Amino acid sequence: MTTAPDTKTAPAPRAGGNPSPVRSLALRWDTAVGVLLVAVLVVGLGSTEGFGSAENLAFAFNDIAEVAVIALPMTLLVVAGQVDLSVASMLGLGSALTGALWEAGWAFEMIVPVVLLAGVAGGLLNGWLVTKVGLPSLAVTIGTLALYRGLASVALGSDAVTDFPQVYADWAVDTTTVPGTFLTYPVLLFVILAAVTAVVLHATGLGRALFAIGAQEEAAYFAGIRVKRIKLLLFVVTGLFSAFAGVVFTLRYGSARADNGLGFEMLVIASVLLGGVDFDGGKGTLFGAVAGVLLIGLLRNLLTLNDIANEVQVIVTGLLLVASVLTPRVIATVVERRHRRAANAPASPSS
């Protein structure tokens, strides 16, 4: 293809040359989700009273803080061609452990490190099964999804622990904001973590390695990238973030229950895929994933404010997910066809 007569040995940037279709597509999809996000904001502001108030925005964003925090490592996993379905169960386990230990009279300052350690342990188990035993992450984490939720029930039974001191609960609720903003502390935490994750994914060697692993694992391994170690690390970080989200969730609702965050894994994965991260790995941006989370969060808030039933919200989320997976492929097919027609084998890709 490249031995076309007009190809030079030296770089010959053609003015307005067509960029790589894959990348421009990913870019466009990110942008599309961003635009959609702004559109939802504008429509919401125009149509729904109270939507634009600082209180409501604080509430809306705070309401998806846990999903958003877990979506960060999930984005890294999906880019590397992996997935973790056990995140919501780990959130539940974190919440149940918090409750059980509090009931047992532990100091809150002692509980948090233990819960985080549990998250690390769960992540290690997932990562070990994937990298050492060599099972596909989808299968492994379907198993640990059940396992961790089961352990949560063992830890706390069907009780709810609610007697957390006000000072801790205040930290997480939407009525406490960072002075001068409508950001709650959980959301502020998310913003910081998102910035760090974005740097890791898009500006470090580790991030480059994740894209290579997701696109072509064997080639990454042959390039000296420590594929297994990196995957293990990702699962550990995901477990850690999920358990931490369990603590935040517990404080925000002032209630520790084993079934907290039930089904959140779908919301997390939906957000990431909606943000244009390719489920097959190797493509995506953190900006897209964050836009995906915010879009789902605002949309749900908007639907709630308009008294639309929860069932409908679930349907809307599902449709968005299907659309997000479908649309880029349809566009890719169209682009590819046009591309092929325009530049069909400039000098025939012989062999």
Next chain:
Amino acid sequence: MNQSAPDPVPVLALKGVSKSFGAVRALQDVSLMLLPGEAHALAGENGAGKSTLIKALAGVHRPDGGEVLLDGEPVVFHGPADARDAGIAVIYQEPTLFPDLSVAENIFMGRQPRRSLGRIDRKAVHDTTAALMRRLGVDLAPDRPARGLSIADQQIVEIAKALSFDARVLIMDEPTAALTGSETSRLFSVVRTLRSEGAAVLFISHRLDEIFALCQRVTTLRDGRWISSEPLEGLTEDDLVRRMVGRDLDDLYPKQDAEVGEVALSVHRLTREGVFRDVSFDVRRGEIVALAGLVGAGRTEVAQAVFGVDRADAGEVKVAGTVLRPGSPTAAMDAGLALVPEDRRQRGLVMDMSIERNIGLTGLGEVRRRGLVSRALEHDRAADWAVRLQLKYSRLADTVGVLSGGNQQKVVLAKWLATGPAVLIVDEPTRGIDVGTKAEVHRLLSSLAADGLAVLMISSDLPEVIGMADRVLVMHEGRLVAEIPRGSATEESVMAAATGRSERAAA
């Protein structure tokens, strides 16, 4: 030159055919005649227009100008089905069969002979297939499932399918690229049978020796233009290369003499159960050592164990005197090893990634500024090597998938040379690459060795082994059986060792 004699009417011919895609002229005024009973070679570098020409013959592309002649009469193919009905069959490099169907069912897919009530006549399917296989002189059971057939056998099935259509023209697009020596000779004897029955064959291969072994006439294309059509008799490989490349390739194997220094890579009693055992050898600075042997002798596996992507069960690898941690490519890279793998599409490159990022993958620790990846450094590293290797590309941000095979190989080389290795292992460095790029790769390897690099080159291309290596190591069934110095290495001596014939004498 193409009008040799008042020959029989060509079965299929192109006359002054042109085809453009957008602004790119893929074919310009190209003519070609396929005579019954003749094997005709189509030669040209990657991108010369061979594939477009095949597609024009097979009815995939309709020419913009000129005409296609069938038995001397102009025809227009509206699609591949028209060409097939006219008796033109194309055999591709890697056929696509239905794996769960039998050989016979694959041949008669969609047009099975019927009995009453539309039932498939299994006996007729079976018997006709058996007859086709007899005619081809091939021992392939009609009932065998297609799953598990070698690529060579799959090609035979495709050829049998073509025969069942009464194909008179057989177009073979690099059919031998993935075949072993004995499979290739079987394919050739099948082609000779077809030829003796009066079929016309158009044969495409990068391997010049095959063209000379099989064909009677050759048409050469360069940059989409017709260069020559002539009998192969009286032509030399150099003549053919000159027509393809448009200039003299001063030397396809430009091996310089280099000063041989201290031992850079030392492999001691390396063993992997059931794959290879007790392999020991040294490679010194400035040396090119070839690792020869038949496909399956364990050469690639040795290279992968040396580099650490596979773990050896016993033995050790030393680079510049330090023992490598086994099973760790990262440790091997840190010690100055580099491996250019055989399968560049799966293992050498991330096909969806850009040229610069692929080259950057081996240097993620180097293209950093204050801990973060610097796109500028990444770009510079790639640009530097792209220029040094004369890579043909339009932008470094393009995905490597759009490059030709030869240029993809250059990217893999760039990716590894950028690590500044002390030892370079190259596995089939020129497979599937056109002649011009091949000579460039050889010149590169030679000059790298002259600069003190130790090169271990695995190759199944015997002229390459003989032409490039200072020493030839030969493997046979998982063991190193011979070490032949440059002076006494001939295709015969290497082949003898590779097939195990001179095991004792040479070792």
